[in-house]
Amino acid sequence: MKIITGATLIDGTGKPPRTDSAVLVTDDGRIEAVGHREELATPENTEEIDATGMTLLPGLIDCHDHLSSFTYDLIGRWGLAEAQSLRHLRIAKVMEETLLTGYTTIRDCGWLDVGFKQAVEQGLIAGPRLLVATTPLSPTHGMADRSSPSGHHQPPSPDPNLPVGIADGVDQVRAKVREVVRVGADLVKVFQTGWARPHHGSLDVAFNRDELAALVSESHIHGRKVASHAVGGPGLRMSIEAGVDSIEHGSYLNEDPDLLRMMADKGIFFVPTFVVFVFHREVGTPEAQAEAGDFRQHHVESVQKALAAGVKVVAGTDAGGWVHGNNAQELECLVDAGMTPMQALVAATGWAAECCGLEKQVGTVQKGKFADLVVVDGDPLKDIRVLQDKTRIKLVMKEGKVYSNLLAEQTAG
Secondary structure, eight states, X not given: OEEEESOEEOOXXXXXXXXXXXXXXXXXXXXXXXXXXXXXXXXXXXXXXXXXXXXXXXXXXXXXXXXXXXOOSHHHHTTOSSOHHHHHHHHHHHHHHHHHTTEEEEEEOSSOOHHHHHHHHTTSSOOOEEEEOOSOBBOTTSTTOOOXXXXXXXXXXXXXXXOOOBOOSHHHHHHHHXXXXXXXXXXXXXXXXXXXXXXXXXXXXXXXXXXXXXXXXXXXXXXXXXXXXXXXXXXXXXXXXXXXXXXXXXXXXXXOHHHHHHHHHHTOEEEOOHHHXXXXXXXXXXXXXXXXXXXXXXXXXXXXXXXXXXXXXXOOOOOTTTOOSOTTHHHHHHHHTTOOHHHHHHHTTHHHHHHHTOTTTSSSOOTTSBOOEEEESSOTTTOGGGGGOGGGEEEEEETTEEEEEHHHHHHHO
């Protein structure tokens, strides 16, 4: 067994921190007990990890990432920029680096095949716990239809575990949902609006109402949650009315308070993904810079109004394509948008676990849950940016296994 002692505990529930805490971890990777160091009994032969003066958090969760994406150029998006073997090793390296920054769970919303999840589970590579959407879905001319400006279609995927994501009509939509479930999708990602593309922007609709209803229905039949890329306009409303499980981006939610009430009533999560739009505003294509700039204030107001309406706002970066390994930047963005540091931490722990359907396993430091734990040198309630400093992530534990322990090096020094 292991016991982490002396840290100030922020347990992911939103409750006030507990000073001089102790967390006891069983050999099978579960949390056995949580309490004050002087009150918690320590069994014999328990390994003690002294985290005095540090902050102890649940493992962090990113509800919207793209671990297999590295560029926004077409050749990269088509998977033709490098040998597949090199690309796979690059993804494995990113997964390890992401874990070592304290992110123990990632919900990957597109183009990561199930083999990477299996490799983590089998111990072949180190990485976060993964939920994968495999291939996102859209109709022809939607975001999953990544044709070139000259009209050439994307080449078929060389990976049979990443099917073509285009479906038209109710029957094709149901069949495509079944196909991604068959290849191992843990959730279904749908592009219900466009984004920064000629003739298919943030306010344009993808699937029609019947197609979207079929997608949600079929996904739920198979026990899969639906994450809807819906920036604004009629497609955003259609997503909420159809009963998707999370709204990704949702930049124009502030324009219609009725949508926020429906989200709260239906338990639909809001994943605003601020980080990716920082990139698009600064160095994106001209279309992306214009759209991201236009809705920036709407986006901030959407988060504030969502919280006021009782919607659970959760952290997701959508960062694949320009940066990996700095997922905690999203927490800084959430604070800048008006959340308190504690709310931002809950958005990346307790509420994030609920969004992923993993609330019985992870997200909070409570007895019976997996021991996904992170020790930080600093107080993220005073400065949320401390989580972006990799040198201050002193210990990372996932399911009781220690993947990084700089506390031991510090003690030895």
